[in-house]
Amino acid sequence: MAKNQFDSIYKPKILVVDDEPAITIGLKRQLSSQGYEVRTASGGVQALEEIEQNSPDLVILDLMMPDLDGLQVTREVRRRILSNVPIIVLSARGESRQKVEALDLGADDYLTKPFGLDELLARVRVALRHRQQISNPMVSASPTIISDDYLTIDLEKHLVYKEGQEIKLTPKQYETLKFLALNPDKLITHQMLLHHVWGPEYGKETQYLHVLIGQLRQKLEPDPASPRYILTEPGLGYRFRLLARNDS
Incomplete structure (x- = not known):
């Protein structure tokens, strides 16, 4: 599979947040192979620290975690940290209500576990494209x-x-x-x-x-x-x- 389009210029920074080590390890390996710089966090408190200290370009965030859940993290990020960083939430199939709440709080997209690599990469590309448009005033100007x-x-x-x-x-x-x-x-x-x-x-x-x-x-x-x-x-x-x- 071809490397990410940013690979030769800039490696977008992605933070993966999940309390299941198998998921964070797997996602880090898959995303790194596509040219992204990936960091991980095992809970909501650590995620907020990572976001404040390292300013990722994208956050992939599990909804259900033992300390701060994904809803609380999304609320805090939108309220006081990086208001425009794209957030893709990860959810189990039975968490439709929490998914809707996360999206209404400001998450950009969601993936339902289990999901395929191609689907993940497509959502990541869309989220990063939106991020680039927000960061570049020439691109972010509304089309006519x-x-x-x-x-x-x-x-x-x-x-x-x-x-x-x-x-x-x-x-x-x-x-x-x-x-x-x-x-x-x-x-x-x-x-x-x-x-x-x-x-x-x-x-x-x-x-x-x-x-x-x-x-x-x-x-x-x-x-x-x-x-x-x-x-x-x-x-x-x-x-x-x-x-x-x-x-x-």
């Missing part, structure tokens, strides 16, 4: 047009086109699409969308989102029954994904 060969979103003019034909959206439909499109490939939870589109007093009215997303898919998707742009993460939220140009 988001498009592929089928769909175009003109953010400056507040217009949306499907195969060159303008699509009429309601204000809430447009605001939802815009928020998703400005965070490509990132999991946006139900609560994040509700807060952004309806206001901070909303957080549990997921039926609003189900209806609105269904309406957007009817207007935008080539096949609303099999969406390729607005993808559902069951029980968690949605991801927006553009196809590469000339992709079929």
Whole structure:
């Protein structure tokens, strides 16, 4: 497998936090082989110390730990340490509620154990790309047009086109699409969308989102029954994904 694209220039620093030695050792070996600089921590207290002292570019964080759990660590990182460092949380299959809470606290993505190396590396690349965009003002400036060969979103003019034909959206439909499109490939939870589109007093009215997303898919998707742009993460939220140009 090819080395990471940063290998010859800069090795991104990744902190792996888990109280299971087999997981930290395995992840360190796998990520190091891809050109990343990897440090590990066995608990939440040690993780916070590592983050404060070494400023990692990415944190891979287990939710369930014996001292400070992943939720407490995420809260502290976002509140007082590195507010923009990407956090990928690791969870067991039965921890859906904790996953949603971690994402709402500011975690960027999640992986459910067990997971494959290819899936892990894909999530790491996306998280580091977001980190690079935040750090580079030339890159982080919001685009004015988001498009592929089928769909175009003109953010400056507040217009949306499907195969060159303008699509009429309601204000809430447009605001939802815009928020998703400005965070490509990132999991946006139900609560994040509700807060952004309806206001901070909303957080549990997921039926609003189900209806609105269904309406957007009817207007935008080539096949609303099999969406390729607005993808559902069951029980968690949605991801927006553009196809590469000339992709079929």
